[in-house]
Amino acid sequence: MAEEALNAMEGYKVIIIGGGPAGLTAGLYTSRAYLQTILLEAMIPSGQAYMAETIENYPGFPDGISGRELIERFTQQAKKFGLDILQFTKVDKIELAGEKKMVTAGGKKFSASALIIASGAKWNTLGAAGEEEFTGKGISYCATCDGAFFKDQEVAVVGGGDTAVEDALYLSRVARKVFLIHRRDELRAQKILQSKALGDPKIEFIWNTVVRKIKGQGVVKTLVLENVKDSRQRELAVGGVFIAIGQKPNVDFASGLVEMNEQGYIITDQNCATSVAGIFAAGDVRSKGLRQIATAVGDGALAASAAEKYIEVQETR
Amino acid sequence: MAEEALNAMEGYKVIIIGGGPAGLTAGLYTSRAYLQTILLEAMIPSGQAYMAETIENYPGFPDGISGRELIERFTQQAKKFGLDILQFTKVDKIELAGEKKMVTAGGKKFSASALIIASGAKWNTLGAAGEEEFTGKGISYCATCDGAFFKDQEVAVVGGGDTAVEDALYLSRVARKVFLIHRRDELRAQKILQSKALGDPKIEFIWNTVVRKIKGQGVVKTLVLENVKDSRQRELAVGGVFIAIGQKPNVDFASGLVEMNEQGYIITDQNCATSVAGIFAAGDVRSKGLRQIATAVGDGALAASAAEKYIEVQETR
Numbered sequence: 001m002a003e004e005a006l007n008a009m010e011g012y013k014v015i016i017i018g019g020g021p022a023g024l025t026a027g028l029y030t031s032r033a034y035l036q037t038i039l040l041e042a043m044i045p046s047g048q049a050y051m052a053e054t055i056e057n058y059p060g061f062p063d064g065i066s067g068r069e070l071i072e073r074f075t076q077q078a079k080k081f082g083l084d085i086l087q088f089t090k091v092d093k094i095e096l097a098g099e100k101k102m103v104t105a106g107g108k109k110f111s112a113s114a115l116i117i118a119s120g121a122k123w124n125t126l127g128a129a130g131e132e133e134f135t136g137k138g139i140s141y142c143a144t145c146d147g148a149f150f151k152d153q154e155v156a157v158v159g160g161g162d163t164a165v166e167d168a169l170y171l172s173r174v175a176r177k178v179f180l181i182h183r184r185d186e187l188r189a190q191k192i193l194q195s196k197a198l199g200d201p202k203i204e205f206i207w208n209t210v211v212r213k214i215k216g217q218g219v220v221k222t223l224v225l226e227n228v229k230d231s232r233q234r235e236l237a238v239g240g241v242f243i244a245i246g247q248k249p250n251v252d253f254a255s256g257l258v259e260m261n262e263q264g265y266i267i268t269d270q271n272c273a274t275s276v277a278g279i280f281a282a283g284d285v286r287s288k289g290l291r292q293i294a295t296a297v298g299d300g301a302l303a304a305s306a307a308e309k310y311i312e313v314q315e316t317r
Numbered sequence: 318m319a320e321e322a323l324n325a326m327e328g329y330k331v332i333i334i335g336g337g338p339a340g341l342t343a344g345l346y347t348s349r350a351y352l353q354t355i356l357l358e359a360m361i362p363s364g365q366a367y368m369a370e371t372i373e374n375y376p377g378f379p380d381g382i383s384g385r386e387l388i389e390r391f392t393q394q395a396k397k398f399g400l401d402i403l404q405f406t407k408v409d410k411i412e413l414a415g416e417k418k419m420v421t422a423g424g425k426k427f428s429a430s431a432l433i434i435a436s437g438a439k440w441n442t443l444g445a446a447g448e449e450e451f452t453g454k455g456i457s458y459c460a461t462c463d464g465a466f467f468k469d470q471e472v473a474v475v476g477g478g479d480t481a482v483e484d485a486l487y488l489s490r491v492a493r494k495v496f497l498i499h500r501r502d503e504l505r506a507q508k509i510l511q512s513k514a515l516g517d518p519k520i521e522f523i524w525n526t527v528v529r530k531i532k533g534q535g536v537v538k539t540l541v542l543e544n545v546k547d548s549r550q551r552e553l554a555v556g557g558v559f560i561a562i563g564q565k566p567n568v569d570f571a572s573g574l575v576e577m578n579e580q581g582y583i584i585t586d587q588n589c590a591t592s593v594a595g596i597f598a599a600g601d602v603r604s605k606g607l608r609q610i611a612t613a614v615g616d617g618a619l620a621a622s623a624a625e626k627y628i629e630v631q632e633t634r
Contacts, residue, residue, distance in 0.1 A: 028376060029374060032465050033487060035490070056349065056394075059338065059614050059617075060375065060377050060378070065377075073379055076379040077373075081373075148349050170350060173350065173351035174351055192630050196632070270587060288587060289619065292618050294618035295618050297611045298615020300376075302612060305461065309483065312486050312513055313513070
């Protein structure tokens with residue numbers, strides 16, 4: 001982007017925060033609708049999907065595609081229609097100035113009629129040794145995404161909430177055996193899910209236990225487990241481990257402005273509109289039931305279309 | 318599919334009705350989650366997108382892709398994970414037998430725990446001469462899909478409701494000039510959209526007028542218009558025409574079973590659940606704000622995930 005354009009920070013109709021699948025799709029749609037749009041991204045266009053070695057469940061790629069290639073394609077497509085992307089530009093604050101939305105990022109201020117927040121979420125990590133090294137190499141944070149890669153293997157799930165138990169149930173259809181490792185001696189998950197998991201012969205529960213270390217050679221081979229009651233350690237051989245201890249939305253910059261749920265996810269209606277007129281949320285940052293690339297692109301298109309209609313009406317008044 | 322499998326019509330966990338982007342995505346997800354699924358399609362896997370010569374706004378294809386190739390990719394991908402597709406199998410009726418969902422189609426009965434309706438919708442047509450011939454060759458039923466192809470051209474929109482006026486506003490950003498052709502002398506669209514369109518110097522209204530004929534050579538060149546007051550005809554040269562007179566969901570088989578809105582679209586919650594437990598709706602057949610391939614795949618993934626959770630819980634009781 002040319003330096004002149006950078007200084008014309010008021011010329012935009014739409015600002016998008018976040019360059020993952022939701023933000024890039026929103027940018028493709030608003031740009032293709034001839035609404036001048038800038039996308040602000042703290043790193044490079046990526047999102048959680050970027051690190052995935054193979055994505056099998058984004059429709060359109062029967063042989064699978066790497067997260068990196070998919071995001072590069074999304075980026076190229078959005079740019080083709082004129083989307084301005086400003087990378088390495090972390091958003092510090094958003095605020096309202098009348099009906100304008102003001103965004104402070106990378107030491108500059110940007111303003112536009114509509115704002116789409118697509119800043120994503122981050123999986124919570126165990127903090128176990130080896131966790132970073134083996135992420136994507138046997139460690140996954142999403143059973144719906146990666147479960148199918150572990151057909152007939154022995155796998156572990158770490159956690160005790162709804163997601164952990166749902167992941168264990170999902171994996172019990174795919175894998176040969178599932179160990180559910182939980183730091184307490186009872187689950188927090190809904191009773192009905194608990195009954196199902198406790199009655200599933202393929203699921204074995206390992207209570208009062210935490211994962212201290214993840215070991216392997218290229219891919220995960222064993223977990224070093226520690227019993228929290230007596231501190232005794234043991235090793236468990238697995239082909240993969242699913243860490244299901246929640247995630248955190250990236251929303252610090254939006255605190256106090258748009259309505260969020262208890263976990264900090266932004267609450268929207270079915271058209272991705274937040275509690276503030278002209279601010280929309282799309283993708284993992286939204287309070288919703290499923291976080292996938294497929295649902296992120298749906299959100300991106302919806303938020304863009306809603307932003308477009310908002311701008312039409314707002315400019316008429 | 319082998320003949321034996323056809324007779325084992327009770328072995329399925331999930332039945333999907335409709336092989337467009339929503340149904341195929343749902344099938345990809347449920348199959349990949351090891352839930353035995355059959356997809357029933359009246360024709361071949363297609364959907365309204367199938368006829369599109371170039372799709373530019375489904376993320377992942379920077380150079381665009383034909384509807385046909387995209388749907389073939391969706392189909393191949395879903396089949397790879399084990400989805401059974403039964404084509405040329407029109408659904409006549411769905412009903413409940415206790416908690417089982419029963420589907421009558423192609424002279425056979427199918428039953429499963431969960432049912433995903435993804436049967437789509439059909440655009441209403443004008444019934445003008447030449448309409449079928451030039452569909453996709455200058456005639457479009459979706460400005461968000463195809464507007465960008467008409468940059469700096471003169472185009473027409475036919476209709477007088479919200480969609481027609483929104484389409485005209487969308488196109489006024491893209492095209493050089495937009496004619497809005499309406500059979501009455503006033504619009505049905507929301508007042509605020511009307512004001513915006515009436516004040517837009519690029520939009521010219523042609524009142525009390527219908528399109529009798531669409532003429533061209535390979536692509537659309539002129540519209541034969543008829544004034545409904547005095548029956549006088551005239552020709553209008555355009556590069557494209559957007560027909561925005563509504564669409565009808567394909568839901569005859571579901572009448573009286575699931576809750577629908579006034580237009581017949583199936584009402585769902587944010588997770589694609591209908592008013593009947595275990596029946597989900599995805600894609601254009603749903604009551605929603607935007608109908609795109611991007612939103613259809615989002616719906617398909619959501620409906621599949623919701624069906625999976627429904628089956629988990631239902632089988633426990």
